[in-house]
Amino acid sequence: MNRTYSRLRTALAPLVAALVLAGCATSASIDPSSLPATPTAFKESTGPIASAAPEAQAQGPWWKVFSDPVLDQLVEQASRNNNSVQVAAGRLAQARAIAGATDANRSLQVGLGAGAVRQTDAAANNRPKTVVSAGANLSYEVDLFGKLSGASDAASLDAASREALLRSTQLLVQADVAQTYLSLRALDTERALVRDTLLAYRNTLRLTEVRFKEGDVAELDVARVRTEVASTESEALALDRRRAELEHALAVLVGEVASSFRVTPGEWATALPVIPAGVPSTVLVRRPDVSAAQSTMQAAQARVGVAKAAWFPTFSLTATGGYAAPEIQDLFKMSTRVWGVGALLSLPLFDGGRREAGVQNANAELDIALANYREQILVAFKDVEDQLSALRLLADQSEAQSRSVASSTRATVLSDSRYRNGLVSQLELLDAQRSELRNRRQALQVKAAQYLATVGLIRALGGGWMS
Structure with a gap:
């Protein structure tokens, strides 16, 4: 009795030590x-x-x-x-x-299996025989x-x-x-402002050209207004280009093809x-x-x-149950039942770091x-x-x-x-x-x-x- 207890204590010593250290x-x-x-x-x-x-x-x-x-x-x-x-x-x-x-x-693992093995039997002068099996396997790792x-x-x-x-x-x-x-809408308003100004400059240019032909103003006045018209046209086109870029960016954001996407000004x-x-x-x-x-x-x-x-260490519980017989027609008879239960304690010792x-x-x-x-x-x-x-x-x-x-x-x-x-x-x-x-x-x-x-x-x- 004492010998059995001593063996059991020796076998469980690593587990007890691991439990003590589990707080780490x-x-x-x-x-x-x-x-x-x-x-x-x-x-x-x-x-x-x-x-x-x-x-x-x-x-x-x-x-x-x-x-x-x-x-x-x-x-x-x-x-x-x-x-x-x-x-x-x-x-x-x-x-x-x-x-x-x-x-x-963390859950119980359950699986079904079946197989047929052709092997020799040492107890029968190594004569070959067939063993047919079917059963279930269960495993569960205890998360200690x-x-x-x-x-x-x-x-x-x-x-x-x-x-x-x-x-x-x-x-x-x-x-x-x-x-x-919002940047697009702000740009629409700015474009409208610039184009209204451009329209006013063009009207001024027409009036100045008429007055120039009549000799009321010098050519310098016409050149100045033409400069303003051209400069404002350039600014309007730059705003148009910027609006197109914003509209294309918006198309990508909403998941549409830029070629078919449009936000009406x-x-x-x-x-x-x-x-x-x-x-x-x-x-x-x-x-x-x-x-x-x-x-x-x-x-x-x-x-x-x-x-x-x-x-x-890891501690796992396993269980198997099913049938094994030399003939498939005898597979599910009560006399062919087999089962097994087990526990596996794995304690790593050396792994090279x-x-x-x-x-x-x-x-x-x-x-x-x-x-x-x-x-x-x-x-x-x-x-x-x-x-x-x-x-x-x-x-x-x-x-x-x-x-x-x-x-x-x-x-x-x-x-x-x-x-x-x-x-x-x-x-x-x-x-x-x-x-x-x-x-x-x-x-x-x-x-x-x-x-x-x-x-x-x-x-x-x-x-x-x-x-």
């Missing part, structure tokens, strides 16, 4: 001081910053705040057909499939040290990261569509939403790219534990994921600060530009009156008209920049500011 196989911990400190508030906003953990969540149709049916249609079309979104969706499906396959390793559960958790976190990246891709595409469309009636102060307080909670980086880091943490668990290299690789992957997570947090705060400062400065610039447009318009009216009364030369009138056109175009560009910065801020906030 836990996931690696993250030092909170290694992450960027969350500021109490943004420089450009009075609202506090929430420090809650990020969550991948849909933020709804944020683009509808611009109240533009064409924009709504384009964004919804891009959400269905954009290739980048479809690639991200495919990668999410892959990650979920891998997570399912990894989790399946969390290796299987850790691998399953890591795969699930990978899938969560891919889901967040899908949301990030959707948000990026939506923002790109909105910014490209129209009035720029898109509303400009006002984002209230304090709303970017939940930037880390809402941004899907931050959530994806966090899930990737957590998956790397789990894989450190999986790599450490490779040092500990493979497991240690695996732990080092897992730790390196964690360091990379942690650095990427830190970078994503810094980029998130930087993006919000960029757009908030842009909106503040653009508002001041818009007010200053409005004064400039008003002054240049007044100067054109006065110059035209003085020119008609012969008090100034045509050169002064052309200078005033040129200055007014330049200031009006700059005002349009500032307005477009305000729209683009608003979209940029919405994207930086993770797709809106409503809770």
